[in-house]
Amino acid sequence: MRAVEFAGAGGAQVAAVTERPVPVPGPGEVLVRVAAAGINRADVQQRRGFYPPPPGTTDIPGLEASGTIAAVGPDVQGYDVGARVCALLAGGGYAEYVAVPAGQLMPVPEGVGLVEAAALPEVxxxxxxxxxxxxxxxxxxxxxxxxxxxxxxxxxxxxxxxxxxxxxxxxxxxxxxxxxxxxxxxxxxxxxxxxxxxxxxxxxxxxxxxxxxxxxxxxxxxxxxxxxxxxxxxxxxxxxxxxxxxxxxxxxxxxxxxxxxTTLRSRPAAEKARIVAGTVERVWPLVEAGTVRVAVERTFPLEQVVQAHEFFDSGEHRGKLLLTL
CATH class of the missing domain: 3.40.50.720 (NAD(P)-binding Rossmann-like Domain)
Incomplete structure (x- = not known):
């Protein structure tokens, strides 16, 4: 699969698209085919060498993504292949596929497009x-x-x-x-x-x-x-x-x-699952009612990850930037 990696620490130019194996969902995990991934300050800090992934987490950046379920791992129930989801991640969003603990999945809110849903989970x-x-x-x-x-x-x-x-x-x-x-x-x-x-x-x-x-x-x-x-x-x-x-x-x-x-990325999966459940309960109805809207300024194809990070670094952007696959 296509995925982004950082070739050392530095400016946007260290980001590059490469080939990585497709993850295999383990017990309690779901494999998501990624439609879009959000760009966050944490990704930039990781790129600069200041915010390494938690131990045992992929070095592929990306703390949120949206897409469709491609496969379901052992011990997971209630999720169907093809379902539209977005997810809170510890990493791995800048790729065609990402394995996600089921407790960190969220349904795409009604009225929100699959791509723009990638702007929701982390924020x-x-x-x-x-x-x-x-x-x-x-x-x-x-x-x-x-x-x-x-x-x-x-x-x-x-x-x-x-x-x-x-x-x-x-x-x-x-x-x-x-x-x-x-x-x-x-x-x-x-x-x-x-x-x-x-x-x-x-x-x-x-x-x-x-x-x-x-x-x-x-x-x-x-x-x-x-x-x-x-x-x-x-x-x-x-x-x-x-x-x-x-x-x-x-x-x-x-x-x-x-x-x-506080930090969110390094919390245990059980804590993240509770936060995700509370977020869906409290925030999703507001999104579906139109009270809260998704603020996406611009999208970039994955191959333009350098340009996307340069724009983020410029400080000129407003709202969210997304990478699309």
């Missing part, structure tokens, strides 16, 4: 698990979402709004902020020209953000804590701005705040 599961499970999002909360124009950001904005809470986003240009408003952002902050701590205080009449969803990490840590309301929760899900920072614990304690750090 939906990440946002659901971090905002609703970890941070306890409730109606009326104010949520500051960094990187509002990206895949995570657009999904988070929509789910926050659908829950009766108030999304505020950061992005790097007026055009991106306007794009975010199309997904329900109540306010936008241009991080290049504005202090997001001051703006959050202004927008909330001094209350602050009940939840901050952060993909930056160390660079934003101190300011994120200052932006929190009393009892606020900072959820760190990315390290684009580094992993080491100093923090004034007095500020954290004065806020009676919590800092939550």
């Amino acid at each position: 939906a599961a990440t946002v659901y698990s971090n905002l609703f499970v970890e941070a306890g999002l409730a109606a009326g909360d104010t949520v500051l979402i960094h990187g509002g124009a990206g895949g995570i950001g657009t999904m988070a904005t929509q789910l926050v709004a659908a829950a009766g809470a108030h999304p505020i986003v950061t992005a790097g240009s007026p055009e991106k902020l306007e794009y975010c408003r199309g997904f329900g952002a109540e306010a936008g902050i241009d991080y290049r020209t504005e202090d997001f701590v001051e703006r959050v205080r202004e927008l909330t009449a001094g209350h602050g953000a009940d939840i901050v969803l952060d993909v930056i990490g160390a660079k934003y840590l101190e300011r994120n804590v200052r932006a929190l309301a009393v009892g606020g929760r900072l959820v760190v899900i990315g390290l684009q701005g580094g992993s080491k920072a100093e923090l004034d614990l007095g500020v954290l304690m004065s806020r009676r705040a919590r800092i939550i750090g």
Whole structure:
């Protein structure tokens, strides 16, 4: 089968299409013929050598994919060959076939195309698990979402709004902020020209953000804590701005705040299965009702993986980018 591999660590040019054996589904697994795969920041970090696959996982990148079931492994019931599915993966999505634990499969929502469904699993599961499970999002909360124009950001904005809470986003240009408003952002902050701590205080009449969803990490840590309301929760899900920072614990304690750090890729299969089930239960009805829409900006054929990663690296994209097979 065709598959992508990274020839060492580096820029987009290290990505190449090669030939790999078709995986054989093991006990509890299903083989999916891939129609499309989502491109995520984790793939880029793996390509750069900063985020290796978990032990025992394929080195083929790709944390989400959509397609049709090609074969069912031992001890799997309830899945028919030919069924349309999308899946949360630990790796392997950038290929014609991928073996997936059955608990990480999701049906393609009604009204969503098979290709665009590849944009859903990673962002939906990440946002659901971090905002609703970890941070306890409730109606009326104010949520500051960094990187509002990206895949995570657009999904988070929509789910926050659908829950009766108030999304505020950061992005790097007026055009991106306007794009975010199309997904329900109540306010936008241009991080290049504005202090997001001051703006959050202004927008909330001094209350602050009940939840901050952060993909930056160390660079934003101190300011994120200052932006929190009393009892606020900072959820760190990315390290684009580094992993080491100093923090004034007095500020954290004065806020009676919590800092939550999570990853999804390396969790045990049983935990992922619970997250996937919760995502389908909570998010899929909103997608099928049209309350939440899939934000796909552009698709690339698998053979253009270098160009796709170059576009991702440029920072000019909005929403999701997909590779198609």
